Amino acid sequence: MESELRSIGELARASGLTISALRFYDRSGVLIPALVDPVTGYRWYTDDQVAPARLVAGLRRVGMPLAEIAAAVRHRAEPAVVGRLLDAHLRRLEDGLADARRELSRVRTLLEPEENPMTTRIILSRADLAAALDAVRFAVGADPALPMLSGVLFDTDGDGVRLVATDRHRLAVSRAPGRVEGPSARALAPVDLVDRFRALLDADAPEALLRLDGATVAVSVDGRDVSGPVLPYDFPDYARLLRADAPAYRIPVDVPALRAALAGATPAVVRHEGVDLPVTVLGLDGAGGLRVLDGDAPADAAPEGVRVGVNGRYLLDALDAGDRGQLVLELDGPIAPLAVRRPDDADAFSILMPIRL
Numbered sequence: 001m002e003s004e005l006r007s008i009g010e011l012a013r014a015s016g017l018t019i020s021a022l023r024f025y026d027r028s029g030v031l032i033p034a035l036v037d038p039v040t041g042y043r044w045y046t047d048d049q050v051a052p053a054r055l056v057a058g059l060r061r062v063g064m065p066l067a068e069i070a071a072a073v074r075h076r077a078e079p080a081v082v083g084r085l086l087d088a089h090l091r092r093l094e095d096g097l098a099d100a101r102r103e104l105s106r107v108r109t110l111l112e113p114e115e116n117p118m119t120t121r122i123i124l125s126r127a128d129l130a131a132a133l134d135a136v137r138f139a140v141g142a143d144p145a146l147p148m149l150s151g152v153l154f155d156t157d158g159d160g161v162r163l164v165a166t167d168r169h170r171l172a173v174s175r176a177p178g179r180v181e182g183p184s185a186r187a188l189a190p191v192d193l194v195d196r197f198r199a200l201l202d203a204d205a206p207e208a209l210l211r212l213d214g215a216t217v218a219v220s221v222d223g224r225d226v227s228g229p230v231l232p233y234d235f236p237d238y239a240r241l242l243r244a245d246a247p248a249y250r251i252p253v254d255v256p257a258l259r260a261a262l263a264g265a266t267p268a269v270v271r272h273e274g275v276d277l278p279v280t281v282l283g284l285d286g287a288g289g290l291r292v293l294d295g296d297a298p299a300d301a302a303p304e305g306v307r308v309g310v311n312g313r314y315l316l317d318a319l320d321a322g323d324r325g326q327l328v329l330e331l332d333g334p335i336a337p338l339a340v341r342r343p344d345d346a347d348a349f350s351i352l353m354p355i356r357l
Helices: 008-015 019-027 047-061 066-074 079-111 126-139 191-200 255-264 312-322
Strands: 043-045 120-125 151-156 160-166 170-181 186-190 207-212 216-221 224-229 249-254 268-272 275-284 290-293 307-310 326-331 338-342 345-352
Touching: 008 019, 008 043, 008 047, 019 043, 019 047, 043 047, 047 066, 066 079, 120 126, 120 160, 126 151, 126 160, 126 170, 126 191, 126 207, 126 312, 126 345, 151 191, 151 207, 170 312, 186 191, 186 216, 191 216, 191 224, 249 255, 255 290, 255 312, 275 312, 307 312, 312 338, 312 345
Parallel strands: none
Antiparallel strands: 120 170, 120 207, 151 160, 151 186, 160 170, 170 345, 207 216, 216 224, 249 326, 268 275, 275 290, 275 307, 326 338, 338 345
16 A cells, blocks of 8 residues: 555655654644554655645745644635635735834834934815815725725825825725925825814815825814824835726716616626625616616627626715716726726726626
8 A cells, every 4th residue: 555655755845845844744633644654653645635735835935824724724625715814814924014114114213313204295275185085085995904005195296196095996096286395205194194184174274284204194274283193004006007008988977867877776796705795787878878787687788798897885985086977987898997087187086896797
């Protein structure tokens, strides 16, 4: 029988694990040999154990805890279960990296105590800043496992500031023009501070002053000031979602009519991330306009075969943030992000992630 089995050395070479690691995972109950010689104590493994050994080697290289490696091996035939374990470990790694960056920033400050960060000042219209906040606030994330999405990014761009928020399923971008004094800067403001900024901007004053200094972000209006610390996380690279090419379809939308159509249509129901989710189905009408389809409509019910699934509530949020009676919807296909834009403001728009039908 031993001739049909692999020795511990052979499994080590096939999997990338060391012999001592294989012995450790045997003692831990993660990779138990198919046979242990009662006289010599030699461990023997089957060919079917090569794949789980390689899985263990990969998870070991990224520092996954032993208990979760064991769970991944037990459930390796269940991709959804293993996927959740991988996602949780990735979030831990990201949190650890953010902690390390914060600590290294503190160390640099200790090494160079005489160096103070320069403050960037942006003088802009109070109304423009209020409108820019209103255009993105709805897309701020609320998942405690993704703290880097729990605020609004302020990102200077030469002659103003761009505001960005995302919860992974949607992204909102707006811009307020202004006079920038100081270096380029960005700050991730927590959502509670953003809401305090917005309340301050209800004041009856023409201008607002936005200040970014690397550690805090502040807004001043008419002698009143609201400030707070920035979030210590790296915001996702939103620029890669800002398309430069023209979409396949650019459709003018009458917002009240679209709202009425959304209220009257029967959504489709799809299985998404393990739960049944009602999905709004969009398509084109015969004249190239937008049409809300019933969930049970056949694929050929939409001319040109364009059927896109979206979260209906998210679409309504984007319509509210657009704050116009007329908007423009940009579509490319069933698996490409779609954009909701203001026809008179190229700098304010929302991007929605589609849901596969």
